[in-house]
Amino acid sequence: MFTLLTIMQLAFLEMRRRRIVQAALACGAACLAVFAVAIYLLHHFHHPARTQSLLQIRIFLQLQTLAGLYAVNLLTVTVAVMLPVDAISGEIASGVMQTLASKPVRRAEIVLGKWLVHWLMIAAYTAIMVVGIVLEMRLITGFSQAHVLTAVGLMTLQGTVLLSVVLAGGARLTTVANGMIAFGFYSVAVVGGWIEQIGAMMGDSGARYIGTAISLLSPTDALWRRALYLLEPPMMSQVSMSPLSRVSVPSVAMIWWAVAFAVGALALSAIWFEKRAL
C-alpha cells in the first residue's frame, strides 16, 4: 500500500510539475468562459419572439446546454487520451522506468498507481467541466439540467475506458503509435454509433447490430449516447428533436460491459507491462 501511494505521489508530482494539470485546467477554463459569453449574448441580446412558447424556449436552452456538454465530452476524451499517453511508454523510452522497476516494486503497482492518479484527474476534470456548464446555464438563463450526476458518471466511465486502453497500449507501443490507436479506438466507436443510429432510423436491424457490435468492441461513444439520452427530456429524444438526439439508446448492460472493459484493459496493461523488456 505504501509503495502504491509513493507511485501515486510521483505520478501526481510529475503531472503538476510538467504543467499538464494546469494546461488541462486552462483549456477547460477557456471553454467555460467562451460558453458563458456565448450564452450571455444569446440570452440577453436575442429576445425570443412573442410567438415562441415556453416549450420552444425550453428546448432552445436545452440544446444550448447539450452543445456545451458535447464540447466538454470532446475535451474529456482528449484529456483521457493525452494525459496518460506517455505515462508508461514515455518512461520506458527515456529509461526512467529502468530505475523505478529495479526497485522492490511490483510492476502491477506501477501501472495501478499511475491509473489511479490519472483516473482521479479525469474524474475531477469531467465533474468540474460538466458542473461548470450546468451552473453557467443556471446562472445566466435560469435553465435547470436534470441527471447531471449520472451524466458525470457516464462521461467519467468513458474517460476510464480510454485511460485503461491507453495504459495498455503504453505497455506495448511507442507514445505516438499509442496515441493514434487510442484516438482510432474512439473514432471507431463514434462511427459505430452513427451506423447504429442510422440503422435504427431506417429500420435496418443489420446495420443496428453492426453498430452495437462496434460499441461492444469500443464502448466509449455508447456511454456518451446513454448520457445524452438521460440529459434530454424524454419528449425531445423520442422525436429526435436535436441533432444530438439518439434513436437507439445503449442499454444499462452496455454500462456494465464498459466497466468490465475498463477493468479488463487495466489488467491487460499490468500483464503486458510485466512481460515488457525494459
Added chain:
Amino acid sequence: MTDFAIQTQGLRKEFGAHLAVADLWLQVPRGEVFGFLGPNGAGKTTSIKMLLGLVAPTSGNATLLGAPLGDRGARARIGFLPEHFRFHDCLTARELLRLHGRLQGVRGGPLERRIDGLLARVDLSDVGDLSLRQFSKGMLQRAGLAQALIADPDLVFLDEPTSGLDPLGRRLVRELIEELRHRGTTVFLNSHLLGEVEATCDRVIFVKQGSVVHGMSLTEPERIVSAELRIGRLDDATLDGLQAFGRDIRVTGGAVTLRVDSEAVMPDIARWLVGQGIAIHAMGTRRKSLEEWFIEVMGEDQRPG
C-alpha cells in the same frame, strides 16, 4: 562453502533471432568488487538487466544475495545505477532520493539523515533542492550514484558509473567504491574505462558474445608480470637458458621479455646471467595492463566500439 552475492547458471537471452546473451555462468562472492568487461554488444547490459528483473531470461537461472531473480526482499538490498541514468527531471535531487528510499523501504528520520549524508558525499548538498533539469550531466550522474546507495545496499550494480564525469567526479566514484568495499558491499562494475576497473576491482571477467571467455584476479601480485631485460648477449644459448625462469620469451629491439610467475624470480635471473658472464644493462618487471589483456582476450579482430 562460499557465500555468493551473485550466482548465475547458463543465463541466456534471445530477442527474436538476435542472441544477446548466450550462456552466462558467474559466481561473485559477497564483498567483492567485480568488473564485468567486454566489447560493445557483448551482452553486458542485457546481463545486468536480467539480474535486476528488467528483462526476463530466455533460459537459465540465477540468484542474487541468495534469493531467486525477482525476489523483492533481495531487491530492497540492491542498488542500481543504469548506464544512461534518467529520472523525472521535474523532481529535485532530494525528492529523487526520498522517492527511491521509500520504494526500497527506508522511511522517516533514517531516510532524511541518509539523504543528507549522501547529498554531502556526492557533493550536491547545496543544490539538493534544485530541479534535476537544472543539473549538468556530471551532477545527474552523481545524483544517480546517491540514488543507487540510498538504501545502504548489500549489492550495487554500477553500469558505466563514470560516464559523463570529469576527473574529479571519477575520483569520487573510485573513493565511493573503496568505501563500499570496506563496508563489505558487493560491487558489480561495468565500465569501458579499464584504468578505472584496474584501480578498483578485485576480479574481472571478460565476456564475448554473451559468454564468459576469461576471468582473472587483479589482487594477486604475480598475476601479470613480465620481465624485461637488456643484456650484453642475445644468442640462442642465452634464450634457451632463460626458459628455465619463464615462458613466452620474445626479443624486441634489443630487449628480451618473458612472462614470469612472480617478481621473486628476478634475483635468480640476475644471478644466472652473471654466472654466464653476460652483462646486464637493465632489468625490471612490468605488469600487463588490463587494456592489453582485454585486447589479447578479445582478439585484434574486434570491431572498435
